[in-house]
Amino acid sequence: MAANIVSPTGRSSLVWKYFGFAKDCDGTLSKEKAVCKLCSQKVAHGGGTTNMKNHLKTKHLAEFNMLYQEEPTTSSQSSLDAFIVSKSVKKFSANSEMAKKLNEGLADFITRDLRPVSVVDGAGFLNLMHLAEPRYTVPCRKSLMEIIDSRYNDMKRSVCGVVSQQEFITLTSDMWTSRAGDGFISLTAHYLTDTFDLEHKTLQCLPLPGHHDHTSISSAITCCTGNWLIDIAKNVTAFTTDNGSNIVKAVEEDLKCIRIPCTGHTLNLSVSAGLEVNAISKVIARSKKVVTHFNQSRIDREQLAQ
Numbered sequence: 001m002a003a004n005i006v007s008p009t010g011r012s013s014l015v016w017k018y019f020g021f022a023k024d025c026d027g028t029l030s031k032e033k034a035v036c037k038l039c040s041q042k043v044a045h046g047g048g049t050t051n052m053k054n055h056l057k058t059k060h061l062a063e064f065n066m067l068y069q070e071e072p073t074t075s076s077q078s079s080l081d082a083f084i085v086s087k088s089v090k091k092f093s094a095n096s097e098m099a100k101k102l103n104e105g106l107a108d109f110i111t112r113d114l115r116p117v118s119v120v121d122g123a124g125f126l127n128l129m130h131l132a133e134p135r136y137t138v139p140c141r142k143s144l145m146e147i148i149d150s151r152y153n154d155m156k157r158s159v160c161g162v163v164s165q166q167e168f169i170t171l172t173s174d175m176w177t178s179r180a181g182d183g184f185i186s187l188t189a190h191y192l193t194d195t196f197d198l199e200h201k202t203l204q205c206l207p208l209p210g211h212h213d214h215t216s217i218s219s220a221i222t223c224c225t226g227n228w229l230i231d232i233a234k235n236v237t238a239f240t241t242d243n244g245s246n247i248v249k250a251v252e253e254d255l256k257c258i259r260i261p262c263t264g265h266t267l268n269l270s271v272s273a274g275l276e277v278n279a280i281s282k283v284i285a286r287s288k289k290v291v292t293h294f295n296q297s298r299i300d301r302e303q304l305a306q
Contacts, residue, residue: 004022004023005019005020005021005022005035005037005040006020006021006022006023006029007019007020008020008021008029013049014067014068015049015052015053015056015067016049016052017067018036018037018038018052018056018060018063018067019034019035019036019037019043019052020034020035020037021034021035022035022042031045032045033045034051034052036052036055036056036059036060038059038060038063039059039060041055041059043055065089068089089134089135090135091135091136091137092135092136092137094137098135098136099136099137102133102136103139103143103144103147104147104151106120106138106139106144106147107144107147107148107151108151110144110148111148111151117141117144117145117148118141120138120139120140120141120144121141125138126138159201159203159228160228160229162201163189163191163201163203163228163229163230164228164229164230166189166191166235167235168191168192168235168237169189169190169191169230169235169236169237170189170190170191170236170237170238170239170240171187171188171189171190171221171225171230171236171238171239171240171257172187172188172190172239172240172241172262173185173186173187173188173221173239173240173241173247173251174186174241174242175208175212175217175244175247182207182209183207183208183209183210183212184205184206184207184208185205185206185208185217185220185221186202186204186205186206187202187203187204187206187221187224187225188200188201188202188203189201189203189228189230203224203227203228204224204227204228206220206223206224208220212246213246214246214247214249214250214253214254215250215254217246217247217250217254218250218251218254218255221250221251221255222255232255232257233256236257237258238257238258238259238260239251239255239257239258239259239260240259240260240261240262241259241261241262242261242262242265243261243262243265243266243269
């Protein structure tokens with residue numbers, strides 16, 4: 001019977017590997033029903049391949065799994081194919097080595113590229129992961145956060161072990177207020193390795209609520225250095241900050257550290273002071289009026305462009 005079954009040409013669905021049309025007595029193909037090459041059963045064929053896929057999955061599961069794991073489908077029914085395949089592919093167990101590696105890779109992607117954890121809920125992302133590895137089950141937000149927290153704790157122990165053993169460390173710190181009005185302070189450690197390579201480790205970025213006076217700043221810095229086992233009095237040789245009076249007092253008076261002014265901030269203050277010179281400020285004010293005029297006048301802006 002299989003010798004009299006002819007697979008049609010120009011069909012992109014993979015299922016046609018196991019189906020075809022039977023020849024009539026005069027040699028013409030009967031296309032009302034497709035015939036399974038494995039068992040010769042006839043399956044209704046109305047132009048689609050759903051009935052053939054269902055037959056293959058029900059009667060010949062081994063061939064079905066092998067067929068759809070060989071290569072991705074390129075048919076117009078790819079969404080339906082993916083759905084049917086997902087029902088037959090055996091998923092990785094949560095404790096398998098491959099699932100753990102993929103979970104770690106996903107956590108690395110989110111933390112390294114600063115992506116929101118909600119990315120795992122996106123339909124496009126889930127579809128991409130299914131196409132890349134249909135056996136992998138993407139973890140939920142809660143499970144992913146547990147993985148990220150575990151990675152952070154491991155990294156903190158590693159960095160803390162290195163930083164706490166340095167005999168000489170310099171620190172830099174900065175403060176800023178977010179668009180939401182929340183205050184933050186950061187702390188970065190710098191040191192030379194045994195091979196004289198300069199290393200930088202951003203240790204923490206802490207919320208800094210309340211008044212940003214020298215007491216609250218020095219307390220936040222002391223808390224942070226304590227978390228990373230850094231002895232300020234013993235190991236910190238210098239501390240670089242901007243020129244704000246609050247942090248200057250916190251570093252020099254409260255922490256008793258040698259402070260090095262930030263070059264960038266100092267240069268910015270110098271330029272700002274220069275722009276306040278009367279002759280320069282007048283030119284800037286007139287330039288702003290010109291810019292404002294053209295921003296508010298479409299006709300004049302078009303004429304200027306010509």
